[in-house]
Amino acid sequence: xxxxxxxxxxxxxxxxxxxxxxxxxxxxxxxxxxxxxxxxxxxxxxxxxxxxxxxxxxxxxxxxxxxxxxxxxxxxxxxxxxxxxxxxxxxxxxxxxxxxxxxxxxxxxxxxxxxxxxxxxxxxxxxxxxxxxxxxxxxxxxxxxxxxxxxxxxxxxxxxxxxxxxxxxxxxxxxxxxxxxxxxxxxxxxxxxxxxxxxxxxxxxxxxxxxxxxxxxxxxxxxxxxxxxxxxxxxxxxxxxxxxxxxxxxxxxxxxxxxxxxxxxxxxxxxxxxxxxxxxxxxxxxxxxxxxxxxxxxxxxxxxxxxxxxxxxxxxxxxxxxxxxxxxxxxxxxxxxxxxxxxxxxxxxxxxxxxxxxxxxxxxxxxxxxxxxxxxxxxxxxxxxxxxxxxxxxxxxxxxxxxxxxxxxxxxxxxxxxxxxxxxxxxxxxxxxxxxxxxxxxxxxxxxxxxxxxxxxxxxxxxxxxxxxxxxxxxxxxxxxxxxxxxxxxxxxxxxxxxxxxxxxxxxxxxxxxxxxxxxxxxxxxxxxxxxxxxxxxxxxxxxxxxxxxxxxxxxxxxxxxxxxxxxxxxxxxxxxxxxxxxxxxxxxxxxxxxxxxxxxxxxxxxxxxxxxxxxxxxxxxxxxxxxxxxxxxxxxxxxxxxxxxxxxxxxxxxxxxxxxxxxxxxxxxxxxxxxxxxxxxxxxxxxxxxxxxxxxxxxxxxxxxxxxxxx
Amino acid sequence: xxxxxxxxxxxxxxxxxxxxxxxxxxxxxxxxxxxxxxxxxxxxxxxxxxxxxxxxxxxxxxxxxxxxxxxxxxxxxxxxxxxxxxxxxxxxxxxxxxxxxxxxxxxxxxxxxxxxxxxxxxxxxxxxxxxxxxxxxxxxxxxxxxxxxxxxxxxxxxxxxxxxxxxxxxxxxxxxxxxxxxxxxxxxxxxxxxxxxxxxxxxxxx
Ligand code: FES
Ligand code: FES
Numbered sequence: 066x067x068x069x070x071x072x073x074x075x076x077x078x079x080x081x082x083x084x085x086x087x088x089x090x091x092x093x094x095x096x097x098x099x100x101x102x103x104x105x106x107x108x109x110x111x112x113x114x115x116x117x118x119x120x121x122x123x124x125x126x127x128x129x130x131x132x133x134x135x136x137x138x139x140x141x142x143x144x145x146x147x148x149x150x151x152x153x154x155x156x157x158x159x160x161x162x163x164x165x166x167x168x169x170x171x172x173x174x175x176x177x178x179x180x181x182x183x184x185x186x187x188x189x190x191x192x193x194x195x196x197x198x199x200x201x202x203x204x205x206x207x208x209x210x211x212x213x214x215x216x217x218x219x220x221x222x223x224x225x226x227x228x229x230x231x232x233x234x235x236x237x238x239x240x241x242x243x244x245x246x247x248x249x250x251x252x253x254x255x256x257x258x259x260x261x262x263x264x265x266x267x268x269x270x271x272x273x274x275x276x277x278x279x280x281x282x283x284x285x286x287x288x289x290x291x292x293x294x295x296x297x298x299x300x301x302x303x304x305x306x307x308x309x310x311x312x313x314x315x316x317x318x319x320x321x322x323x324x325x326x327x328x329x330x331x332x333x334x335x336x337x338x339x340x341x342x343x344x345x346x347x348x349x350x351x352x353x354x355x356x357x358x359x360x361x362x363x364x365x366x367x368x369x370x371x372x373x374x375x376x377x378x379x380x381x382x383x384x385x386x387x388x389x390x391x392x393x394x395x396x397x398x399x400x401x402x403x404x405x406x407x408x409x410x411x412x413x414x415x416x417x418x419x420x421x422x423x424x425x426x427x428x429x430x431x432x433x434x435x436x437x438x439x440x441x442x443x444x445x446x447x448x449x450x451x452x453x454x455x456x457x458x459x460x461x462x463x464x465x466x467x468x469x470x471x472x473x474x475x476x477x478x479x480x481x482x483x484x485x486x487x488x489x490x491x492x493x494x495x496x497x498x499x500x501x502x503x504x505x506x507x508x509x510x511x512x513x514x515x516x517x518x519x520x521x522x523x524x525x526x527x528x529x530x531x532x533x534x535x536x537x538x539x540x541x542x543x544x545x546x547x548x549x550x551x552x553x554x555x556x557x558x559x560x561x562x563x564x565x566x567x568x569x570x571x572x573x574x575x576x577x578x579x580x581x582x583x584x585x586x587x588x589x590x591x592x593x594x595x596x597x598x599x600x601x602x603x604x605x606x607x608x609x610x611x612x613x614x615x616x617x618x619x620x621x622x623x624x625x626x627x628x629x630x631x632x633x634x635x636x637x638x639x640x641x642x643x644x645x646x647x648x649x650x651x652x653x654x655x656x657x658x659x660x661x662x663x664x665x666x667x668x669x670x671x672x673x674x675x676x677x678x679x680x681x682x683x684x685x686x687x688x689x690x691x692x693x694x695x696x697x698x699x700x701x702x703x704x705x706x707x708x709x710x711x712x713x714x715x716x717x718x719x720x721x722x723x724x725x726x727x728x729x730x731x732x733x734x735x736x737x738x739x740x741x742x743x744x745x746x747x748x749x750x751x752x753x754x755x756x757x758x759x760x761x762x763x764x765x766x767x768x769x770x771x772x773x774x775x776x777x
Numbered sequence: 778x779x780x781x782x783x784x785x786x787x788x789x790x791x792x793x794x795x796x797x798x799x800x801x802x803x804x805x806x807x808x809x810x811x812x813x814x815x816x817x818x819x820x821x822x823x824x825x826x827x828x829x830x831x832x833x834x835x836x837x838x839x840x841x842x843x844x845x846x847x848x849x850x851x852x853x854x855x856x857x858x859x860x861x862x863x864x865x866x867x868x869x870x871x872x873x874x875x876x877x878x879x880x881x882x883x884x885x886x887x888x889x890x891x892x893x894x895x896x897x898x899x900x901x902x903x904x905x906x907x908x909x910x911x912x913x914x915x916x917x918x919x920x921x922x923x924x925x926x927x928x929x930x931x932x933x934x935x936x937x938x939x940x941x942x943x944x945x946x947x948x949x950x951x952x953x954x955x956x957x958x959x960x961x962x963x964x965x966x967x968x969x970x971x972x973x974x975x976x977x978x979x980x981x982x983x
Contacts, residue, residue, distance in 0.1 A: 089919035090911060092927030095862020095902035158863035166856055167847055230926040232866045232874060281864070281928025282962050314867050430917025501963055523934050668922045668968065700871040700960065707954045708966040735804045754846030 066575045067515065067559045069144040069552055071624065071659055074725055078580070079514040081720070082663035087506040087525070088279070088499070096277040100251040101311050103238045110308035111300055113167035113293060115320070116151040119185035119382035119693025123151055125419075127177040131161055136168035139304050140176065141296055150183065152354050153382050154694050155319035156642035157292045162300045162308050167545050185382040185693040189326050189351035190223060195377035200359055203373045210343025210371025214334025215627030218408040221330050223758040224741060225398045226351065227684040229389060230703065232351065233281020236311030239297040245272040246298055252292070253283040254537035255530055256496035259288035262736030266298050274694020277498050284676075285388030286322035288537050318698040322388035322684065326350035327396030328758075330532075331404035334371075339414045339422040341369045341405060348400065348669020349377040351432045360397035365630075366405070368426040382693055383686075388525060388539060390673075391472055391734035395680070395741055399759060402468040402742035410453040416467045416746065417441055417450065426468075429630050433469055436632040436654040436719065438450045440467075443715050444634045444652045460642040463649070464751025466635045468742035474731030475627035476655065477536030479614040483512055483554035486607040489597035492524040493554070497547050498536035499527060502733060503665035504543060508551045510661055511599040515555035516598060516616055516682055534613060541731025546614050548729050552624070554612030561608045566599045589652030615746060619728075626727040631655040633674070633739040635747040636712075641770055646748055648678055648712030650750035651740070655669055656719035658730035663718065670716045670736040677740020679706040683760050784811050825890060835860065836904030844891050851875045853891035854901060862931040863901035866960075873959030876899050876932040883936045883958070902931035905938050914938045917975040923968035929961040937973050945981030949974060 072080065091097040116123075128140040142159040151158065159176050163169035165236045188194060211217055237250035244267045246737065252258055252275075259273035280287070287430045300308045312321055327350040334343035346362040359376025364370050389395075409419035413712075417437060424433040443448065449465055456462035472491070481495040493512050499505045509523040526532060536546050561572040566584050570577070578587050585593025589667045594597075619625045636650040653670050683704040687696045741759050748766065749755045756769040788896050791894035825846035833840050833853065842857045851868075854860040854877070872886040873958045878900035884902045906912040912918070924930040933956060940955035941947065947955065952973040961969075 084921060085919050086924075088925065088927075090915070091910040092924050092930050093902075093915040093918045093936075094906050094908050094911060095860075095931040096908055097927060098861065099864075099928060101864070102855070104856070104859050104861070116798045166846075166852060168847055230962055232864070232872070232926070232960075236867075279925065282926045284962075293909060314869075379797070496834055501924070664922050668925060668965070671967040672925055672964030679964075699869065700867040701869075706958045706964075706966075707960060710967060711964075711966055714967050738901070 066563060067556045067578065068572070069556045069624070071728065072514065073719065077514065079520055080661055084506065084510060084520055084662055086503050086665060087509055087588045099233055099279045099281050100237055100249045100277060101233050101250040105238060105240050105307035105574050108238070108307040108309055108557055109164060109300070109304060109632060109756045110163045110166040110169040111160050111161040111297060112159050112173040113310065113316060114161065114173045114178070115316065116156040116158055116178070117155055118180055119154050119187055119242040120132045120183040121151050121180040122183060122454065123147055123149060123178065124181055125179040125386065126159055127179065128159065129171040130177070131175040134168060134172045134175065136164040136171045138162050138164065138306065141300055141301055146594035148453040148777070153384050155316055155384060158295045160300065162304060166518070178644065182678065186691055187381050187423050187688040187693045188382055189226060189379050189381050189573050190328050192349040192377055195349055196380055197378060200376040205371035207343055207345055207371050207373050211334045213264055213336065213340045215337040216408060216412045219330070219334060220404055220407050221413045221757055222400050223328035224326060224396050225685040225759065227324045227750070228318045228535040228679050228686050228703065229284045229320060229387065230705065231284060231286060233629045234312040234314065235287060235321045236319040237294055239301040240307035240308060241305060244656060245274060246301070247274045247276070248298070250294060251274050251280045251287060252277050253287040253498060253500060253539060255498045255528055256534040257537060258290055259530055262295065262298065265295045266302060268526055272613070273521070276527045283500055284390050285392065286540055288388070288539060295551055313697040314700065316454045318703055319695050321383040322387045322389065323353050323396035324385050324758060325352040325357055325386045325396070327400055329362065329400045330621040331362065333404050333408040333414050335408045335726035339409065339412060340418050341366055341423055343371040344369050345373045346400070349379060351379040351381045351559060352683045353381050353383035359635050360400060361582045362397055362401050363615045364397035364401035365469050366401070366423055366426040367428060368431070381391045383688060390737045391582060393471065394470065394734070394738040397467060398738050399745060401739040403745055403755065406746045406749065410749070413452070413463060414449060416465070416750065417446055420448040420467050420469060423724035428628070432630050432656060433632065436630060436656070439717055440632045440634045440652050440654040443637055443717060444650060446634060449636065453750050456751055461638050461640050463636070463638050463752040464749070466743045466746025466748070466750055467632070468739040469632050469744060470631065470735055470738035471630050472541060472630065472738065473627040474541035474545065474629055474734065475616055475624040476549055476614055476729060476731070477542035478616060479546035481534040481547065481550035481554045482533050482609055483551065483558045483612065483715055484607050485558050485600060486753040487600050487603040487605065489525070489600040489760065491518065491522060492526060493551055494526045494532040494710065495535050495547060495550065497527050497543060498538055500538050502543065502669060503662060504547060506665060507544060507661045508547055511548050511551045512555045512749050514554055518582060519770035541733040541735065543731045544731050549619045552611040552612065554610045557610035557612065558608045561610065562599060562603070565602050566594065569602055570594070614633045622687045623726065624728045626658055626730050629655065629657050629730050631734050631735050631739060633743040635743040637744060637747040637750055639750055639751040639766060643750055646682055646761050646765035648710065648765060650713040650715070651678070652715040652717070653736050654717045654719065656724050656730070657732040657735070658724045660718060660720060661729065666718055666732055667716045667733050673736035674714050674740055675706060675711050677737050678711050678744065681741040681744040681759055682706065682760060685760050813941050815938050823983060829892065831892055833891065833895060833899060834897065835899045836901060840977050846890060849887050850877070850889045850891045850894055854886060855882065860903055864928055870941035873934040874929050875935060876935040876959065878935060878939055881939065889918040903937050912938060913940060913979045914972070914976040917972035919967040920974040923965050923972040923976065925963035925965055931961060933959050933961065933969060934962045937976065941973060941977040941980050945977055948976070952977065
């Protein structure tokens with residue numbers, strides 16, 4: 066009989082190994098069809114018409130010229146917006162469907178919007194612009210906390226709005242066929258996509274088919290059907306033709322993802338021994354047209370006895386906030402870790418030593434201390450460390466910076482079907498999606514491990530809403546959800562098979578197991594019957610079992626858990642003459658419970674470091690105060706790090722005792738949280754002054770040096 | 778995908794087609810503009826703005842298609858020929874997702890017109906290998922997990938294939954320079970450096 070508990074270390078054949086991803090070959094050869102790549106016969110191209118103004122009343126929409134263009138098949142206008150306010154540049158007003166992409170673009174330009182321009186406000190870093198009542202959270206006694214402190218340091222820090230910049234933009238292909246709607250969206254949320262049409266269209270959910278086999282990045286921005294999803298469906302219904310609407314790069318950067326900014330004035334009190342006694346933070350920022358929530362400060366050091374956090378939201382005429390990997394955590398981390406590291410420097414305490422001490426103020430002191438130790442060893446911290454600004458002669462200063470982070474990552478509700486066929490073939494079906502995290506691969510590994518089969522023997526079907534429902538891929542919840550539902554389904558299916566085989570082998574199912582491609586008595590590994598032979602005993606019937614992950618139950622059983630920690634140390638060089646920051650090396654030490662695929666887990670962490678380096682050094686959505694438009698909605702001026710910009714990266718995953726037995730925990734968010742803080746601290750250590758705001762561009766570095774630097 | 782735009786004849790563009798093509802503008806600016814273009818259109822060999830038939834040699838095969846002159850090579854490949862390996866990301870020569878080989882050299886397919894590359898050898902990622910028969914770079918990308926969402930991957934694989942062909946035994950620094958024209962959002966550079974180095978070694982026989 067198979068048991069659902071994860072196999073112990075030493076008993077694992079596949080889980081934890083470094084198997085290359087299952088869909089690697091189709092991706093590297095261009096054979097993988099992403100939503101953007103879906104071309105349907107007779108397909109039309111949709112092109113959005115969007116507001117050119119940050120704030121205006123929509124008086125009228127004139128589609129006459131656009132509609133008359135040869136090749137234009139339909140123009141949809143959002144009638145509900147007539148007479149209403151448009152609140153950001155890029156707000157969708159209309160959409161043209163035409164025979165070719167070129168004609169659609171040309172026609173969209175010819176849709177005339179009559180606007181009455183209103184006053185706009187796009188500034189998000191001035192607290193005096195905040196509206197509404199500030200949020201306020203206080204714990205302990207601040208006055209006492211600061212009175213008992215030996216060093217009190219106050220500083221101001223900030224992290225701007227950045228955008229997701231998924232390389233595959235948002236959008237979808239829609240098609241009506243025999244009264245049913247087929248959608249190929251670029252989504253992180255296959256199972257809960259069709260319900261989002263609501264009553265916008267008159268097609269029942271059981272006649273909506275969603276299919277996302279490959280998608281080119283979401284990072285939290287692709288949970289929703291979005292206005293263009295509804296428009297696509299409407300245009301397909303109206304024209305009877307498939308319609309492809311994909312955002313162009315400008316739209317993608319303006320309207321399809323905005324991570325809220327966070328700026329803060331923070332006062333930190335430290336005792337002589339380096340322990341944080343008080344943190345007083347006033348934070349402000351903007352989620353554009355969306356809500357602003359104060360990021361957690363003090364971050365990770367949740368046991369600081371005396372704290373206050375005041376949050377002030379600023380409404381701007383800019384696109385709405387969307388979840389961006391680990392919502393609010395990179396902001397909380399940068400703001401907190403900068404402030405406490407400045408305090409440590411004022412006390413004259415080494416950063417590593419400081420974090421070691423203050424690990425006591427976290428939920429998992431032992432884990433952080435161990436991770437700090439490992440990270441320090443990997444990067445050679447003790448050999449390279451120096452006091453802040455004490456970086457020797459010459460214009461290029463080198464420095465180290467430390468930061469720590471935390472995340473939940475408990476598996477989401479998920480259902481999965483596993484079928485064992487009488488010819489021995491096995492398949493898993495699940496309404497999840499593979500964002501590039503390796504979901505397909507991990508499901509195959511879990512099922513293979515459970516059935517004692519090679520990993521290649523398992524076929525995984527995902528990405529369709531006709532499969533058992535599984536949660537949206539966000540918040541590092543997928544790996545826990547899908548692993549458990551697949552494990553439960555495979556275990557139940559196997560036990561059914563064992564019952565069938567038991568009679569033939571003259572034993573009972575409790576005495577049987579499957580391993581090494583055989584079904585055999587538990588005490589006779591290598592004997593028994595081959596997998597194929599065992600399955601042939603099913604006669605004409607296959608076995609299909611559904612596994613369900615109920616997060617609470619699974620956590621109690623130890624299959625999944627929540628709460629991870631990580632430590633990152635950055636080694637940077639700063640040219641104090643040019644202000645250019647160069648990454649030398651960066652190390653990430655991370656725990657995430659039981660790891661299904663070590664290679665893919667490491668890929669997640671490497672990727673997070675790179676994404677983190679990118680927002681630390683380059684990323685910022687820049688809006689012009691006067692015109693209210695985004696100045697860099699393109700990839701020249703909204704810069705992503707290239708292969709030469711990231712330095713040497715080193716990843717260490719915590720495994721074995723103390724970690725594996727926690728069960729599975731998600732990994733997508735945690736390692737992307739700390740890079741900004743670690744790099745900012747490293748720059749401060751190198752050049753002796755804090756560059757208060759990300760991204761750490763040459764201008765900002767020079768400005769900070771001119772203001773506070775005394776570097777010769 | 779063909780449009781029902783006014784088709785042009787072999788020798789160039791019809792005046793009627795052109796006027797329609799630029800839209801029903803007003804004022805004299807358009808008129809003087811159009812007379813300018815009309816003069817040009819009279820020159821032999823001038824195409825457009827309607828569709829014109831072209832032949833492209835892609836992955837060793839001649840493909841006949843109709844495109845307007847404004848159609849980029851990338852859009853011709855993706856939208857007319859269903860060769861969707863090359864991806865459209867920035868559409869203006871920044872990210873490299875659209876990389877194809879033109880007579881063996883990597884170029885950004887979003888930044889050349891389809892009509893410009895007739896008679897040249899165009900290789901897309903589909904022409905470099907298939908899932909069952911990957912080239913050395915593709916194999917190395919899989920082995921080193923140099924991909925996550927994979928949307929940038931065809932562009933990188935294409936650029937990298939040309940690079941290791943020309944630079945066997947390339948060092949890590951060389952690889953970083955060679956792949957500096959492509960961008961990845963998921964952050965797969967660590968794997969790419971290893972993959973490219975592996976493939977370069979294999980080419981160099983080292
Ligand atoms: S799409 Fe061509 S370079 Fe980005
Ligand atoms: S793998 Fe996603 S953009 Fe490179």
